[in-house]
Amino acid sequence: ADDFTLQLKWVTQAQFAGYYVALENGFYEEEDLNVTIRPGGPDIAPPQVLAGGGADVIVEWMPAALAAREAGLPLVNVAQPFKSSGMMLTCLADTGITGPEDFPGRTLGVWFFGNEYPFLSWMSTLGIPTEGGPDGVEVLRQGFNVDPLLQRQADCISTMTYNEYWQVIDAGIAEEDLITFKYEDQGVATLEDGLYVLEDRLSDPEFEDRLVRFVRASMRGWKWAEENPEDAAMIVLDYDDTGAQTEQHQIRMMTEVAKLTAGSDGTLDLEDYERTVATLLGGGSDPVISAEPEGAYTLDITEQALAD
Amino acid sequence: MTRVLPVLTVVLAILAIWYAGAVWMNAQWTRDQAARAGQEVTFPDILRDTMVQDRPVLPAPHQVVAELWNSTVVEELTSRRGIVQSGTLSNRSLIYHGWITLSATLLGFLIGSGLGIVLAVGIVHNRAMDLSVMPWAIASQTIPILAIAPMIIVVLNSVGVTGLLPKAIISAYLSFFPVVVGMVKGLRAPDHMQLDLMKTYNASRAQVFAKLRLPSSMPYLFASLKVAIAASLVGAIVGELPTGAVAGLGARLLAGSYYGQTVQIWAALIAAAVLAGLMVGLIGLIQRQALRRMGMAR
Amino acid sequence: MAPPVIEAHALGLTFQTNDGPVHALKDVNLTIGKGEFVSFIGPSGCGKTTFLRAVAALEHPTEGTLTVNGMTPDAARQARAYGYVFQAAGLYPWRTIAGNIRLPLEIMGFDRAEQAARVERVLELVELEGFGNKFPWQLSGGMQQRASIARALAFDADILLMDEPFGALDEIVRDHLNEQLLQLWARTGKTIGFVTHSIPEAVYLSTKIVVMSPRPGRITDVIESPLPRERPLDIRDTPQFIEVAHRVREGLRAGHGHD
Amino acid sequence: MAPPVIEAHALGLTFQTNDGPVHALKDVNLTIGKGEFVSFIGPSGCGKTTFLRAVAALEHPTEGTLTVNGMTPDAARQARAYGYVFQAAGLYPWRTIAGNIRLPLEIMGFDRAEQAARVERVLELVELEGFGNKFPWQLSGGMQQRASIARALAFDADILLMDEPFGALDEIVRDHLNEQLLQLWARTGKTIGFVTHSIPEAVYLSTKIVVMSPRPGRITDVIESPLPRERPLDIRDTPQFIEVAHRVREGLRAGHGHD
Amino acid sequence: MLVARLAALRVQGSLGRALRLAAPLIFGLTLLWLWEAIVTGAAVPRVILPAPSAIAERFAASTSILWVDFVQTFVKGALSGYAMGCGAATLLAILIDRSPFLTRGLLPVGNFVAALPIIGIAPILVMWFGFDWQSKAAVVAVMVFFPVLVNTVEGLRAADPMQRDLMHTYSASYWQALWKLRLPAAMPFIFNGLKIATTLALIGAIVAEFFGSPIRGMGFRISTEVGRLRLDMVWAEIAVAAAAGSAFYGIVAAIERRVTFWHPSQRGRG
């Protein structure tokens, strides 16, 4: 079998269920692939791992991938299992925030490490400076959990529909005590969790062949996971070596993730792509990318993968 | 008894402070919850609630103990993955994660303290090394490892070094420095007369080292080793993060932190502290033995 | 006369300290022949220790020349030409008494059996039989001093440099060790440099007595002893002995400035 | 007679060592009255230092009783009843000579001006004028010893305990300091306990000479000196002096076991 | 090698000082040159390891950001935490030393605090003390605590028995003996701890920022820029950290030389 390594963007959880399902159910094996899945973590930058030769393909958000491309690392999107964005800003209702117009003067928790781009684009679209001040917002670099909200160190924090949001709920705060702003609803959604490879490797037909098989098996995994959320969650749980995850949380995550992957067969939707690029280019003095990217995606791989 | 009583007293005092702290720090949450629900809370309510919160700011000691018990004994004995049912340590048990961390710590400590001693010997004996190595050893320590750890791991991975060694290298990186500093000082501690005596024998450098410098550096060495083993543990834990944080106490801490599981964090923290305490204690024991044999313990 | 073992010409040694230079030795000229027993006597701070240390290459003269066995002191040290007894005992606290005495033997590569035999012998010589297993701090001051003498005697150097070796000993032990030292010297023909504060001791032991005086440290008198080499203890009551002692005392007094 | 200042009854002190107990003192009975000058003499290792340390509450007897000024040694120590001169100089390396001498004065709360005056005075007494700013390692052995004597003299304790204070000094300085010490004693009426290895020194200084012998450490003779309190240096040539010295020597020899 | 040759020269006076600076500099420049050669020679991707020249360029272009980060992390976080941690450790060491009961009680427990791993405490302390520098200072304080404690306790035992006996004969109070004997005698050890703590302080302050921070600070910048693959900026921050840490260490070592001039390890090394 051919060796193939996938670098995830974050730790083992249902966000990546499709890949674990494909591995567990032998979909990769059937494609004659020997796949290694490497979990990510707070200071793993998947593009860097890719550049260092530590992986063949990575899961990454498109804003970060395009920024990396501009920074000189030619990443190419080869598949897009996630159709919609799961990102949102979650605020405590008792802070009095009802809409984006209430943001100025507030403290907002944001993920950095390449995950800040969607937020920054949104703010520049709204014309709110992020350097503090009475007209701007105070930005906190949010850690890996939802404590800033619970401790009231921030008025709003970044959450994913499938993960942090539920942690807030689990912590005992009722849904009606929360106000959420989905990036999708705000019209600033960017594409998340796509598969990226290095551009020059695509010219190697050998590699391209492996990649096609990998995408095909992975998408099989995703579809299986969407249909069997509970079993998928259990599979993920089995692969979690830290033993920190709970069944309940993973099943719920799988259910939420399924909503985001629904509607994608892995093919990059060019409309979504254009919207993402426009968001990143648009507004403000400090856009995430400064020029329309070229060659940042290819549809060849998914085309071949889905051919039969 | 004279040994146990003081420790017991101190531990009890800490527990008391801890409980008080738990009530004080967790009370806010209780009050907030009540306010959201529109209820009045009395002090006994607060007392009761702060002891059993799921996500306390500061978990009460018994919660941590319960978690420790569950994630060691109970997990191993009764769970599907436990050693009783599966024959291998459960990857959900602290014993497993503790072992992963411990092995990297020990390997890193050996490499680090060995390197530290070698460097110290070089610095004391070679002027060129004295002048050039020390400043760079210092500079090396000011580089935040957490920042370069992922790069180290990426680089090591790409040359085929995986598993225990990358973590051990990071742990060695942190632990060699205290040993260098302490050993350099210790190896220079013999006074003039003691050195002069060696000179009159025209002792070789190796002999001066073995018979004078080394013995008189012992108190410094042991103080450094205690710091170094603690640093090794920190290094091993730090090293666990960029490997994908899949196993080890560091992974446990981080995972606990992602999911806001304070009790789990504290349990892992206590486990790490116990490990550290045991290792420092062990070095203390060796120190007492060594010094007694050298007639230095009076 | 035998060829010179130690030869100093216009020797000077100055220490730089936080408040100005200290002239520990100035214009010192001295020749010591093979097999001589030379005592150094003088007020404290006159440079006796400094001179002995210079001979042992533990200090480096800032002026003049100094040779030992025709070589530089450093070369002589490297040839392991001498044993040195320091003014303070300076035993290594982590070694037992026997271990301390064994130290030079280990360094010079004596074999195990030989080491044990020599340790045994010198312990007996300084009357510390049975104390071999004690640590230095378990011994009285005088016992420590004797242990340090034993350490210097354990290996047979041709030159012995002794800095007030018998300072902390009572008269009886001192007499005994004086006799032992004379016997050793007669038997082996070693060259001995010996610092003492006791005039009778200096006269009793030496073939040559060097009287020094301080600020700056220099030699004020060199007295060749007319006493025979064979010296029973009661030689100290002979007029000849008293005469030499008197000369030494006069020299000392002159260097001192007291009445 | 004056009331006893130091009183020992059936005193015993045993050290436990890695190879068995050492009986440093056994069945020691001694009474020292106020204003007495008592010398201790005996072969090395006979327990002189140990006895002095017991008086100073630095060791604790394992048998018998010991009182100082009618109190336990510990209480006397807390009342700052004595000054102690150790067998080795034991200066603190991070303090200059003046700083070392000032140490007890600081601790006992003398004011600045008084401290300076006293430091000045005792430095002169031991002839170390001008060395106040040097660090201990910059001094010769004898100078260090004198500095440590100055340190003990700087504050006026009623009892002075001195462990071979003049061991590393030459005869002339020693004579000078002996005279100074006698004068100080006459002037102040201090009680002095004094360890020495020199028979003439012991006889010259003391009102009472305690002869000790080792293994186990015990008192073999207590000699009350018939010499007058007023003692010029040449008293050492009187027949009375020589008679006492002879008795001490005999006592020493008996304790020694040498011929 | 050149360094060896330089060092072999008898070092004297101001020339000596110049040499002492020159040797590590030459060593360092050699390293930098090697680095540049390897990076350009082997075409290492710049998202893995940028060349020193690129780092220098970025450094020059970003001095104002670097300064803001430096103040936030080093001055506010590391220095204040260092002062608190070292102070607390010294006090506790004295407390421990003061009472045999505490020695036997606190020291074994203190050992446990030894390795409260920064990864574990940083999130907790951020939770307790907020996002700004206060929580970083707290992390630093905890990190430097143990080395200073261990070394101070060890040092307080270092006075030799005769030196202690002297204090005894003066019937010096505990505090007098501490101030005039035990602490001076402990200084060589304490400074060991303080020196090790300087480097730990910086690491602590930087790493703590990984667990939540305002949007300035060296740790924030490092992790953010790693995520953005701007490794030249990361290394510029690391260079600042190394320079600041070395200077910090150098200052503490210089104070040590002044305070423990009498210790054999310092004496005779002009």
Ligand SMILES: Nc1ncnc2c1ncn2[C@@H]1O[C@H](COP(=O)(O)OP(=O)(O)OP(=O)(O)O)[C@@H](O)[C@H]1O
């Ligand atoms: N700390 C100790 N531990 C064990 N034995 C000791 C200790 N101190 C002294 N001794 C023993 O006690 C005995 C008496 O020692 P002490 O120091 O009192 O002798 P001393 O009369 O002062 O001799 P010196 O004239 O040589 O100084 C010696 O045999 C010595 O070995």
Ligand SMILES: Nc1ncnc2c1ncn2[C@@H]1O[C@H](COP(=O)(O)OP(=O)(O)OP(=O)(O)O)[C@@H](O)[C@H]1O
């Ligand atoms: N390391 C040093 N630094 C500065 N000055 C020193 C040093 N060693 C000795 N001296 C000074 O040199 C002079 C001679 O000292 P030395 O030790 O040779 O005297 P000594 O004759 O042996 O005296 P003693 O009989 O007291 O031992 C003294 O004035 C002393 O202060």
Ligand SMILES: Cc1ncc(C[n+]2csc(CCO)c2C)c(N)n1
């Ligand atoms: C340092 C760091 N902070 C935040 C994210 C954001 N992020 C992207 S996916 C994901 C999981 C959602 O449950 C999270 C938290 C990251 N990757 N790394």
Ligand SMILES: [Mg+2]
């Ligand atoms: Mg001398």
Ligand SMILES: [Mg+2]
């Ligand atoms: Mg004694």
